[in-house]
Amino acid sequence: MRFLADAQRKYRLAFDKLACRNASSVWDWIRPLTPAEAWNSGIWRSLDGELRRFFRSPRIREAFGSYAMYLGGSPYRLPGLFSILAYGELAQGLWLPRGGIHALARAIESLAAGLGVRILTGHRVRRILVADSAVTGAELEDGRLFESPVIVSNVDAPSTERRLLGRTGGAARAVRMTPSVMTLYWGMRRKPAGASHHTIFLPRDARRNYDSLIGRGRIPEELPFYMSIATETDPSLAPEGHSAIFLLVPLPLLSDLESWNMDELAGHLKSRILERLARHGIALERENLLVERTLSPADWAERFGLHDGSAFGAAHTLFQMGPFRFPNRDPAVRGLYYAGASTTPGTGLPMVALGGEMTAERILHDLP
Numbered sequence: 168m169r170f171l172a173d174a175q176r177k178y179r180l181a182f183d184k185l186a187c188r189n190a191s192s193v194w195d196w197i198r199p200l201t202p203a204e205a206w207n208s209g210i211w212r213s214l215d216g217e218l219r220r221f222f223r224s225p226r227i228r229e230a231f232g233s234y235a236m237y238l239g240g241s242p243y244r245l246p247g248l249f250s251i252l253a254y255g256e257l258a259q260g261l262w263l264p265r266g267g268i269h270a271l272a273r274a275i276e277s278l279a280a281g282l283g284v285r286i287l288t289g290h291r292v293r294r295i296l297v298a299d300s301a302v303t304g305a306e307l308e309d310g311r312l313f314e315s316p317v318i319v320s321n322v323d324a325p326s327t328e329r330r331l332l333g334r335t336g337g338a339a340r341a342v343r344m345t346p347s348v349m350t351l352y353w354g355m356r357r358k359p360a361g362a363s364h365h366t367i368f369l370p371r372d373a374r375r376n377y378d379s380l381i382g383r384g385r386i387p388e389e390l391p392f393y394m395s396i397a398t399e400t401d402p403s404l405a406p407e408g409h410s411a412i413f414l415l416v417p418l419p420l421l422s423d424l425e426s427w428n429m430d431e432l433a434g435h436l437k438s439r440i441l442e443r444l445a446r447h448g449i450a451l452e453r454e455n456l457l458v459e460r461t462l463s464p465a466d467w468a469e470r471f472g473l474h475d476g477s478a479f480g481a482a483h484t485l486f487q488m489g490p491f492r493f494p495n496r497d498p499a500v501r502g503l504y505y506a507g508a509s510t511t512p513g514t515g516l517p518m519v520a521l522g523g524e525m526t527a528e529r530i531l532h533d534l535p
């Protein structure tokens with residue numbers, strides 16, 4: 168209870184005073200905090216250090232520390248303020264939109280359509296057009312041009328710089344990225360015995376594994392991974408009696424996986440996952456796997472524009488938070504704005520949605 172009360176205070180502090188404001192400087196960012204709030208915010212120590220204040224059991228610390236992976240981070244590096252992740256989930260619960268997460272995208276699409284927004288899907292932007300240090304529009308892959316004095320790019324900000332603005336070397340901002348992922352989507356006959364909707368499989372030696380993955384860019388010896396079987400809660404997401412299984416395996420960034428062929432890596436991970444599931448008594452017979460799809464780090468980079476295949480965008484280190492983070496307004500090109508995981512306030516659907524509002528505020532403020 169002491170932990171929850173403390174995390175609740177941090178949660179309020181983060182959302183009321185820190186995360187949802189466009190701060191113009193470090194001073195402007197921390198100005199609303201009292202000295203006591205700044206001291207107790209937990210940003211001065213790691214999440215693991217913060218958890219040590221409340222829990223003696225290393226297993227409980229590892230369980231709460233694993234929330235760091237929601238931000239693609241390590242509990243030994245992520246600031247202690249992020250005990251708010253565990254708090255958010257424990258206090259507010261987990262929600263599954265009826266129809267799955269795609270139903271949320273559809274609902275937003277229909278709200279936007281109601282406001283007169285035209286959405287073009289399946290059209291890639293080749294480059295953002297700039298003249299005299301101001302944005303003039305965007306060019307699509309098919310050569311079509313769109314003119315506009317304002318562009319908001321939610322293609323991952325470091326990818327926007329490199330791919331759409333052609334910035335190279337020192338012209339592109341140096342950003343420390345979160346790790347990549349391999350995601351596996353399995354359609355299975357029957358329900359896998361012994362499994363539930365959400366399961367996170369942790370390694371025995373957490374510190375060593377996070378250090379491999381995040382510190383050294385290596386595939387950990389004992390893979391941590393997340394398994395979701397949404398059909399356990401909403402059976403309508405698959406044909407009757409079948410299961411829809413999603414697996415997320417954190418991996419090093421694409422640039423650290425150069426020696427791997429992605430198909431071989433997928434096969435290797437699948438075997439290790441099945442072994443681990445069997446060890447926990449979860450029966451997933453290969454012959455019952457009817458549909459299999461995989462998205463590798465290379466797919467995440469190519470299909471979705473994620474810089475170096477990084478799943479969660481820019482890392483949430485102290486020096487990539489608030490005014491230190493990739494800004495949502497380009498400092499060199501007038502009219503160019505960013506939204507999404509790598510800019511402020513940060514990664515994950517809730518933060519990205521709040522970030523969209525912050526970018527909109529910025530634009531309204533800048534408009535003549």
Ligand SMILES: Cc1cc2nc3c(=O)[nH]c(=O)nc-3n(C[C@H](O)[C@H](O)[C@H](O)COP(=O)(O)OP(=O)(O)OC[C@H]3O[C@@H](n4cnc5c(N)ncnc54)[C@H](O)[C@@H]3O)c2cc1C
Pocket residue numbers: 290291292293321322323348350415470471472478479506507508509514515516517519
């Ligand atoms: C496997 C995985 C699981 C996750 N799970 C969760 C979770 O459970 N909860 C949570 O809150 N967050 C989760 N996240 C994080 C969350 O999805 C991201 O933080 C969020 O989607 C980032 O939003 P964004 O707008 O920055 O980018 P995206 O959602 O990646 O949107 C960018 C869009 O731009 C498109 N695009 C790329 N290049 C171009 C181009 N040249 N032209 C036109 N369009 C382009 C992409 O196709 C994509 O649709 C997960 C992320 C991953 C990768």
